[in-house]
Amino acid sequence: MDVTTHDVLLVGGGGAGLRAAIAVSELNPNLKIAVVSKVYPMRSHTVSAEGGAAGVIKSDDSLDEHAYDTISGGDWLCDQDAVEAFVNEAPQELLQLEHWGCPWSRQDDGHIAVRPFGGMKKMRTWFAADKTGFHMLHTLFQTTMKYNSIFRYDEWFVTKLLVDDGRVQGVVAIELMSGKIQAITAKSVILCAGGCGRVFPFTTNASIKTGDGMGLAYRAGAPLKDMEFIQYHPTGLPFTGILITEAARAEGGYLVNKDGYRYLQDYNLGTPTAKPVLRSMELGPRDRLSQAFVKEQEKGRTIDGPYGPVVHLDLRHLGEKLINAKLPFVRELCTKYQNVDPVHELIPVRPVIHYMMGGVSTDINGATPLPGLFAAGEVACVSINGANRLGSNSLPELLVFGARAGKAAAEFASSAKPISNSILAQAFDEQRRIENQFLRNTTGRERTSTIREEMQQTMETSAGIYRTESSLAAGAKTLRHLQERSDNLALDDHSLTFNTDLVAALELSFMLDVAESMVQSALQRTESRGAHQRTDFPKRNDEKFLAHSVVFRAADGRPRVEYLPVRITRWPPGERVYGQPAQKASAS
Amino acid sequence: MADTIKLEISRYSPETDAAPHFQSFEVPFRRDWVVLDALNYIKDKQDGSLTYRWSCRMGICGSCGMLVNGEPKLTCATFLADYAPASIRVEPLRNFPIVRDLVIAMNDFMRKFQKMKPWLIRKEEKPVSEGEYLQTPEQLDAYKQFSMCINCMLCYAACPVYGLDPLFAGPAAIALAQRYNLDSRDQGAKDRFPVLSQHDAIWGCTFVGECTRVCPKHVDPAGAIQQYKLTAALDWVKSVVMPWGGK
Ligand SMILES: Cc1cc2nc3c(=O)[nH]c(=O)nc-3n(C[C@H](O)[C@H](O)[C@H](O)COP(=O)(O)OP(=O)(O)OC[C@H]3O[C@@H](n4cnc5c(N)ncnc54)[C@H](O)[C@@H]3O)c2cc1C
Ligand code: SF4
Ligand code: FES
Numbered sequence: 006m007d008v009t010t011h012d013v014l015l016v017g018g019g020g021a022g023l024r025a026a027i028a029v030s031e032l033n034p035n036l037k038i039a040v041v042s043k044v045y046p047m048r049s050h051t052v053s054a055e056g057g058a059a060g061v062i063k064s065d066d067s068l069d070e071h072a073y074d075t076i077s078g079g080d081w082l083c084d085q086d087a088v089e090a091f092v093n094e095a096p097q098e099l100l101q102l103e104h105w106g107c108p109w110s111r112q113d114d115g116h117i118a119v120r121p122f123g124g125m126k127k128m129r130t131w132f133a134a135d136k137t138g139f140h141m142l143h144t145l146f147q148t149t150m151k152y153n154s155i156f157r158y159d160e161w162f163v164t165k166l167l168v169d170d171g172r173v174q175g176v177v178a179i180e181l182m183s184g185k186i187q188a189i190t191a192k193s194v195i196l197c198a199g200g201c202g203r204v205f206p207f208t209t210n211a212s213i214k215t216g217d218g219m220g221l222a223y224r225a226g227a228p229l230k231d232m233e234f235i236q237y238h239p240t241g242l243p244f245t246g247i248l249i250t251e252a253a254r255a256e257g258g259y260l261v262n263k264d265g266y267r268y269l270q271d272y273n274l275g276t277p278t279a280k281p282v283l284r285s286m287e288l289g290p291r292d293r294l295s296q297a298f299v300k301e302q303e304k305g306r307t308i309d310g311p312y313g314p315v316v317h318l319d320l321r322h323l324g325e326k327l328i329n330a331k332l333p334f335v336r337e338l339c340t341k342y343q344n345v346d347p348v349h350e351l352i353p354v355r356p357v358i359h360y361m362m363g364g365v366s367t368d369i370n371g372a373t374p375l376p377g378l379f380a381a382g383e384v385a386c387v388s389i390n391g392a393n394r395l396g397s398n399s400l401p402e403l404l405v406f407g408a409r410a411g412k413a414a415a416e417f418a419s420s421a422k423p424i425s426n427s428i429l430a431q432a433f434d435e436q437r438r439i440e441n442q443f444l445r446n447t448t449g450r451e452r453t454s455t456i457r458e459e460m461q462q463t464m465e466t467s468a469g470i471y472r473t474e475s476s477l478a479a480g481a482k483t484l485r486h487l488q489e490r491s492d493n494l495a496l497d498d499h500s501l502t503f504n505t506d507l508v509a510a511l512e513l514s515f516m517l518d519v520a521e522s523m524v525q526s527a528l529q530r531t532e533s534r535g536a537h538q539r540t541d542f543p544k545r546n547d548e549k550f551l552a553h554s555v556v557f558r559a560a561d562g563r564p565r566v567e568y569l570p571v572r573i574t575r576w577p578p579g580e581r582v583y584g585q586p587a588q589k590a591s592a593s
Numbered sequence: 594m595a596d597t598i599k600l601e602i603s604r605y606s607p608e609t610d611a612a613p614h615f616q617s618f619e620v621p622f623r624r625d626w627v628v629l630d631a632l633n634y635i636k637d638k639q640d641g642s643l644t645y646r647w648s649c650r651m652g653i654c655g656s657c658g659m660l661v662n663g664e665p666k667l668t669c670a671t672f673l674a675d676y677a678p679a680s681i682r683v684e685p686l687r688n689f690p691i692v693r694d695l696v697i698a699m700n701d702f703m704r705k706f707q708k709m710k711p712w713l714i715r716k717e718e719k720p721v722s723e724g725e726y727l728q729t730p731e732q733l734d735a736y737k738q739f740s741m742c743i744n745c746m747l748c749y750a751a752c753p754v755y756g757l758d759p760l761f762a763g764p765a766a767i768a769l770a771q772r773y774n775l776d777s778r779d780q781g782a783k784d785r786f787p788v789l790s791q792h793d794a795i796w797g798c799t800f801v802g803e804c805t806r807v808c809p810k811h812v813d814p815a816g817a818i819q820q821y822k823l824t825a826a827l828d829w830v831k832s833v834v835m836p837w838g839g840k
Contacts (some may be wrong), residue, residue: 045703048654049746103725106713106776108733108740115727139653140740147711159703184690211648244625247651338651341670454637499643500608503693506641
């Protein structure tokens with residue numbers, strides 16, 4: 006078996022991974038860096054982000070206000086020391102990206118322009134038209150090309166973390182082009198493998214977002230945190246799940262029901278005004294907007310479409326000029342995929358699985374409890390997102406915590422002992438497992454796509470916008486059963502060259518682990534908070550659950566949940582208030 | 594039949610096949626399905642060994658470029674309904690080595706792209722603490738179009754020159770070099786000049802304009818090439834008339 010060796014290895018070449026790679030390079034140009042990614046880095050899902058990235062830059066704004074919006078938006082489940090570091094470093098990181106060439110949208114005087122965003126009391130969201138993630142990712146990727154110390158493994162799929170002597174020392178990965186399975190060792194490893202929206206059937210997430218990084222960590226013994234907190238975005242196109250960015254509402258779009266009525270006013274989100282008001286109505290937080298949709302549906306006030314109920318997003322009053330200038334991609338997506346021109350027509354939308362608040366548990370520097378293993382980006386849970394992420398906080402999170410994890414992993418690598426010799430035996434075992442379980446297995450009977458579909462349906466019915474003890478318990482049981490069936494997969498493809506059938510099977514096994522951890526954490530959290538809504542426990546319970554769920558993989562493969570206190574610094578738990586009262590509160 | 598549609602898909606495995614061949618599949622015809630949906634249907638229900646790349650399904654990641662009835666297309670943005678009821682032919686992008694089925698090798702582009710130094714080059718970096726480099730909306734517009742490239746490779750598949758002369762840098766790589774050359778914050782045009790002005794890098798282009806026609810993001814690489822040729826020719830004249838000039 007081939008073995009290659011580096012100092013710091015990144016699993017993932019999205020926003021977080023590339024930012025971390027540059028941070029390592031800049032800290033110590035002598036460290037050898039590997040970026041391993043199952044797709045070419047510029048294909049990573051960061052490319053799809055539309056709306057923008059939050060960072061305080063204007064004189065009427067303050068770090069404390071960004072922190073407060075984030076913490077209240079997260080229903081007080083955020084670690085406040087992490088949020089403080091985040092809001093503090095976000096502006097510098099966004100400026101750094103500007104210095105690397107990111108084409109941020111500008112004011113007439115040449116300064117950075119900002120736009121309003123949901124749950125944010127001030128305008129602080131930087132944007133590059135409505136292709137913010139695309140421009141950020143391409144800027145980062147193109148910038149990494151100038152560092153000689155960064156070596157890329159493009160289209161390599163990581164299957165396992167190598168752990169010996171109590172610390173992570175590399176990975177096993179498959180080169181898709183050749184089918185070669187090999188060990189890539191490193192003194193420290195940073196997981197930047199992104200989110201896991203694909204465990205659900207209807208999602209804005211790309212096909213590559215299958216929770217591999219969470220699965221890798223979980224199996225290596227590192228715990229996952231707050232896995233029950235999964236964000237629905239209120240405005241996805243039916244059928245495709247393509248996202249219509251919140252920026253559409255921030256620029257003044259309305260959400261209306263079948264009577265053309267701006268129904269959010271009925272759900273404690275303020276009173277309608279012609280122009281958008283921050284932290285109010287359409288600019289409320291995503292969890293509350295998605296929950297309001299379900300209530301409207303129960304009242305029979307949604308519109309029946311071919312793919313289930315929808316409401317309408319109305320942009321017509323914004324006019325063609327503004328839509329073309331600020332929301333060109335929205336117009337392109339609607340006309341191309343929905344055959345609707347938002348300049349003249351209503352856009353049908355419904356809530357769609359969008360973002361994972363939980364993830365691999367890390368400290369404020371991206372370190373996991375497992376030595377040598379770090380994590381950053383959507384795969385990680387620091388946590389700055391708490392029970393509900395605010396739109397436009399994720400992109401800056403990739404930068405801030407990508408850079409922090411990069412520095413911490415570089416320091417760890419600089420003082421780490423050499424790689425253990427016994428690592429190779431583990432890598433051989435993993436190679437044999439992949440060959441025997443998948444490539445050479447001729448007795449399997451189950452189809453990957455069938456089990457995947459059943460898993461996705463199970464997640465939607467058991468752990469959707471509203472959950473109950475019985476829905477979750479039934480979901481947990483089905484998932485256990487699917488786990489057993491997945492041991493018996495039959496691949497159609499047994500070849501070595503670019504075997505995407507094998508990749509799909511490996512992704513499925515990660516997703517099943519992730520799904521089980523979500524359902525178990527949701528089952529045990531008998532309260533409602535942010536995106537986790539239990540109809541049988543509708544109230545928030547700070548006495549018992551002002552705590553992070555931390556889930557470990559037990560020896561029998563089942564999830565085991567423990568709790569960690571939330572770190573509170575300056576903002577004691579309070580009530581989440583949106584709409585006009587929040588405007589008054591902002592005066593204080 | 595109105596409720597199904599036939600796809601003829603190019604199959605090739607280097608492990609078993611001497612050359613690519615076509616295989617037909619019948620899939621349900623749905624008005625809102627794109628070609629990629631049909632491929633996913635085949636992979637999930639009929640033949641898990643069908644091999645292709647995709648990810649975002651929203652025309653932005655650049656993975657899913659293929660030939661649809663001979664035309665380079667993003668398959669996630671190409672509707673079955675535009676071809677039905679006739680059958681649809683799906684092949685890998687032209688002008689690239691085929692890895693397997695619909696997957697091509699694009700390392701050649703990645704190498705050429707990096708040679709263009711596609712990053713912001715400054716003589717002096719301003720510290721981040723001093724804030725942003727100012728750039729007016731007009732200055733942004735000067736290069737914005739070229740920054741929209743998603744590296745989907747459709748233009749390479751359409752380019753007759755790249756097909757004949759694999760040393761040609763190709764439309765997207767040149768457009769992306771221009772993206773930085775035209776950025777008011779960049780001072781690296783001279784560093785990119787040696788690569789761009791090499792015979793094969795740019796002069797091979799005969800302005801067929803196919804690249805611009807197939808580009809799904811309106812990048813206009815043909816325009817970038819034409820523009821650059823003009824600047825390069827001027828620079829060349831300058832360097833002959835005043836050998837030390839402009840350096
Ligand atoms: C449609 C959409 C719009 C969004 N808009 C916004 C927005 O406006 N503002 C905002 O703040 N946030 C937004 N988000 C959220 C944000 O884009 C994501 O959270 C973020 O981009 C995730 O970045 P990442 O670097 O963590 O992961 P990704 O960009 O997903 O990258 C993951 C990387 O890991 C690699 N990888 C994964 N598994 C493996 C494996 N097994 N082996 C090898 N490599 C692997 C992949 O190849 C990839 O390179 C949006 C999200 C979506 C879905
Ligand atoms: S220039 Fe257009 S066609 Fe060519 S790679 Fe870029 S986006 Fe694709
Ligand atoms: S799948 Fe991303 S561009 Fe088509």
